[in-house]
Amino acid sequence: MNDPDTDTTHVPLIDATQMYRTLMRMAHEIVEKQSDVASLGLVGIQTRGVPLARRTAANVQAVCGLEPPVGELDITFYRDDLGVRHGQPEVKSTHFGFDLTGMDLVIVDDVLFTGRTIRAALDAIMDFGRPRRIMLAVLIDRGHRELPIRADVVGKNVPTMRGEDVRVRLAEVDGVDEVVLLRPEGA
Amino acid sequence: MTRATRSRPKAPQAAAKWTRRHLLGLEDVSADEIRLVLETARSFKEVSTREIKKVPALRGKTVVNLFFEASTRTRTSFEVAAKRLSADVLNIGASGSSVVKGETLIDTVHTLEAYHIDLLVMRHAASGAPHFLSRHCDSRVINAGDGMHEHPTQALLDLFTMSERGKTFDGLKVAIIGDIIHSRVARSDIFALTKLGARLVLCGPPTLVPKRFEAFGVERTTRLEEALDAADVVYCLRMQFERQQANFLPSVGEYVRLFGVTAGRMKLAKPDAIVMHPGPLNRGIELTSEVADSAQSVVLDQVTNGVAVRMAVLFLLAGVN
Numbered sequence: 001m002n003d004p005d006t007d008t009t010h011v012p013l014i015d016a017t018q019m020y021r022t023l024m025r026m027a028h029e030i031v032e033k034q035s036d037v038a039s040l041g042l043v044g045i046q047t048r049g050v051p052l053a054r055r056t057a058a059n060v061q062a063v064c065g066l067e068p069p070v071g072e073l074d075i076t077f078y079r080d081d082l083g084v085r086h087g088q089p090e091v092k093s094t095h096f097g098f099d100l101t102g103m104d105l106v107i108v109d110d111v112l113f114t115g116r117t118i119r120a121a122l123d124a125i126m127d128f129g130r131p132r133r134i135m136l137a138v139l140i141d142r143g144h145r146e147l148p149i150r151a152d153v154v155g156k157n158v159p160t161m162r163g164e165d166v167r168v169r170l171a172e173v174d175g176v177d178e179v180v181l182l183r184p185e186g187a
Numbered sequence: 188m189t190r191a192t193r194s195r196p197k198a199p200q201a202a203a204k205w206t207r208r209h210l211l212g213l214e215d216v217s218a219d220e221i222r223l224v225l226e227t228a229r230s231f232k233e234v235s236t237r238e239i240k241k242v243p244a245l246r247g248k249t250v251v252n253l254f255f256e257a258s259t260r261t262r263t264s265f266e267v268a269a270k271r272l273s274a275d276v277l278n279i280g281a282s283g284s285s286v287v288k289g290e291t292l293i294d295t296v297h298t299l300e301a302y303h304i305d306l307l308v309m310r311h312a313a314s315g316a317p318h319f320l321s322r323h324c325d326s327r328v329i330n331a332g333d334g335m336h337e338h339p340t341q342a343l344l345d346l347f348t349m350s351e352r353g354k355t356f357d358g359l360k361v362a363i364i365g366d367i368i369h370s371r372v373a374r375s376d377i378f379a380l381t382k383l384g385a386r387l388v389l390c391g392p393p394t395l396v397p398k399r400f401e402a403f404g405v406e407r408t409t410r411l412e413e414a415l416d417a418a419d420v421v422y423c424l425r426m427q428f429e430r431q432q433a434n435f436l437p438s439v440g441e442y443v444r445l446f447g448v449t450a451g452r453m454k455l456a457k458p459d460a461i462v463m464h465p466g467p468l469n470r471g472i473e474l475t476s477e478v479a480d481s482a483q484s485v486v487l488d489q490v491t492n493g494v495a496v497r498m499a500v501l502f503l504l505a506g507v508n
Contacts (some may be wrong), residue, residue, distance in 0.1 A: 077242035087204040088506035091230040127239040
């Protein structure tokens with residue numbers, strides 16, 4: 001992850017208008033892939049996947065008239081790196097409010113990178129019920145998968161180097177809608 | 188949209204992080220650390236409401252409950268907490284172990300460590316035993332009650348319960364009633380609540396609530412009415428009948444007359460006050476059955492929250508290398 005003490009170049013990738021259009025196009029794609037919208041459920045990964053999922057639910061309603069339920073999922077307890085970190089990560093809430101069994105779920109997250117977060121999310125979801133199928137929608141796919149995981153719906157593909165970082169900022173969490181690439185100096 | 192801008196990114200605000208290898212007491216734990224445990228416990232409470240009440244966070248880790256004093260509720264609570272984190276649990280009681288043959292505490296623990304355990308939860312009759320142990324062993328140590336000294340997880344679950352019931356700690360009036368001098372629960376609650384800005388009033392017979400406790404930054408009274416007046420939390424400690432033998436009380440009957448919490452006396456407290464007790468209750472002694480079973484009583488919530496809080500403590504300690 002980024003060392004805040006070194007100089008870093010910020011490369012803007014997506015601004016607020018582009019984000020709105022991208023999310024709307026993603027909602028269209030989800031509806032296109034999902035014949036039975038009534039059994040659609042969205043699962044937002046804490047933290048930024050949650051507001052993205054909520055916006056996507058509203059966009060799906062705009063597209064087809066039905067708003068899918070949105071669950072929030074914190075995957076901290078399912079991470080594969082709990083033993084090797086220094087200190088535990090901060091835990092946020094998990095709440096579904098609907099029965100997952102038999103539903104067609106779409107996991108929504110901001111950035112797809114190694115795929116380990118999604119692996120953890122799949123394990124967590126299976127502990128809650130037995131969905132009919134699970135798809136993945138991400139705003140940014142930055143490559144460098146370490147597990148055989150792929151997204152069904154992608155907002156933008158951003159090829160990156162390992163040392164770089166992609167930051168998604170959302171109005172609900174960070175006060176602004178944007179996506180920036182952080183490139184350490186000398187990289 | 189390709190112009191790059193160079194800037195120094197702002198350092199993120201550090202949330203409190205857990206860096207302690209042991210939880211031996213709350214005397215030296217900061218308010219932020221306490222809040223972190225409570226926040227983490229909230230997430231773990233949700234796990235216990237699921238169909239599958241288990242998360243893999245401590246999978247493959249071994250937690251040993253080493254209880255030298257009899258305890259069902261605390262030991263069971265830690266056992267459930269560890270199992271819901273997918274840890275393996277060993278329960279070792281003193282009576283069935285080689286401690287009876289004269290094995291020392293350090294030898295007992297070194298033998299356990301030869302099994303490569305990860306976390307040690309210990310209850311012991313000697314104050315300071317877990318502190319002593321933490322200096323002589325490699326495992327992470329959690330104090331489940333040491334003599335008359337501290338019972339940190341009890342205080343944490345007490346605070347969690349208060350917070351769950353909408354109480355904010357700053358200025359909160361908490362009346363702790365009963366055998367304060369012998370109570371490790373009271374000490375841990377005093378440390379934690381004063382750190383978070385609550386106003387504590389200790390109440391009981393002068394033999395059980397000595398004046399020197401005021402040094403903790405608390406008030407003290409021998410009149411129950413004064414303690415209960417506008418109280419937000421009424422915390423009843425268990426009356427230990429052995430005290431009567433040691434001449435701390437003239438009689439249990441007198442204690443009940445002067446300090447027993449009844450429904451009538453509860454009217455002095457705030458209308459939304461809660462009644463708490465670390466358990467096990469002596470109905471009709473510390474409090475009447477009517478109060479114990481009233482809507483204001485959160486005694487069973489305390490038990491439920493004990494699991495969530497202990498899951499949080501095990502989880503946080505396990506993350507420290």
